[in-house]
């Protein structure tokens with residue numbers, strides 16, 4: 001509940017699709033100058049809110065645009081109040097300065113086995129898992145993965161060569177997905193996922209299904225948003241048994257194959273096997289926080305989130321980048337020029353070589369600015385909280401929603417925001433961007449940690465560098481300059497795919 005003297009709920013009730021569920025949303029807005037109980041000054045509600053089917057980040061982005069003078073806007077998800085934070089100072093407060101009060105995402109509705117993953121877990125369990133899983137991505141480990149990533153790149157090049165020979169246009173997202181799946185398979189699980197084969201492929205199928213939510217899961221989430229806590233109380237859970245069974249089997253078979261011992265590979269599974277050998281794990285230096293049984297189900301839950309996190313986000317980024325440069329041969333030429341020079345300098349592609357590809361990195365950063373794959377962030381207020389310097393007070397359980405997409409398209413930070421302009425990310429321009437105005441990987445302790453972000457960048461940039469070194473993309477008949485967003489997808493995706501023709505350089 002909000003401090004009712006200072007908040008006025010607009011009695012407009014409308015329906016919207018919330019994470020593809022039907023929920024009731026009420027929108028109110030908080031006016032900067034109206035914090036002294038001057039209720040009459042509360043500003044009004046956008047007239048046409050919200051009878052439609054819309055993707056949450058697009059909706060939040062519209063709310064962000066529609067209330068340009070507000071620091072935040074209140075909405076309901078079912079009966080759960082939420083604040084859409086517009087002001088980057090408030091955002092900084094939630095994500096970083098008062099992180100301890102906003103540690104959880106508030107997305108976990110049950111205690112199902114698959115929900116015990118790093119993305120969803122809360123409280124002390126998150127603290128333990130985060131501390132114990134972070135060393136998995138050191139720079140040294142990234143470097144040792146390079147030969148594996150380069151093998152996947154060779155397969156990408158062979159496959160692209162075949163496409164060129166067929167002289168046909170191609171769906172680019174599926175091409176990028178094949179590459180990232182191949183990388184994840186070898187780097188994380190030591191498994192050849194046969195990602196480039198045209199045959200039906202169970203690993204590819206699973207990668208897509210991780211983001212699809214079953215009818216049951218959607219209904220339970222909706223029920224929970226009207227009656228918070230009910231799903232847990234009734235003993236239901238959201239785990240999709242068939243899908244989770246796949247990860248349990250994958251984990252079991254890898255552990256058996258390695259005879260329960262880590263190999264020299266030092267990949268994700270080796271790391272997990274080492275933790276499994278400890279049996280029960282705690283937070284190092286603070287074993288009172290919580291103790292977790294590192295069993296196969298807990299490992300499978302982490303496997304699921306790394307599989308999904310590593311695959312979907314990176315392949316989407318690569319394909320949106322290819323879409324943009326398909327219409328800008330000048331950008332492709334500049335990328336090609338840079339790659340040729342860097343490869344000459346380093347004698348080939350490597351971790352160090354990628355570090356020298358400054359222009360490609362600018363193009364990558366601008367892609368995630370224009371197309372933030374995860375378009376909003378979510379935090380739950382742990383205890384009643386008053387924003388410093390403001391009289392805005394929120395109660396425990398209120399959700400803070402951060403409209404990343406809205407911020408990335410705000411002309412205040414990015415003039416002419418629909419224009420694809422890598423120059424926004426020259427080192428000089430980047431240093432002028434206000435803190436929290438660029439958040440494709442989130443921010444604060446709960447964000448994609450620096451080294452995971454580096455992994456995402458390195459695997460995508462190696463793929464792109466190898467590709468642009470040999471090929472270019474040109475518009476084809478099916479190329480759609482203005483992509484329609486797929487409202488049913490969890491992360492950002494184009495409704496009709498991304499089409500282009502690949503040509504040799």
Ligand code: HEM
Nearest residue numbers: 118119309310313314317374440441442443446447448456
């Ligand atoms: C372009 C690639 C990627 C993008 C855009 C991306 C984006 C994000 C975002 C926005 C969040 C939420 C952050 C927040 O709430 O502040 C997140 C969390 C997370 N990501 Fe990524 N990510 C990417 C790649 C990866 C990769 C490669 C992995 C794993 C190998 C990964 C694993 C995770 C995990 C485990 C979390 C949850 C962290 C936690 O709650 O402690 N992500 N990611």
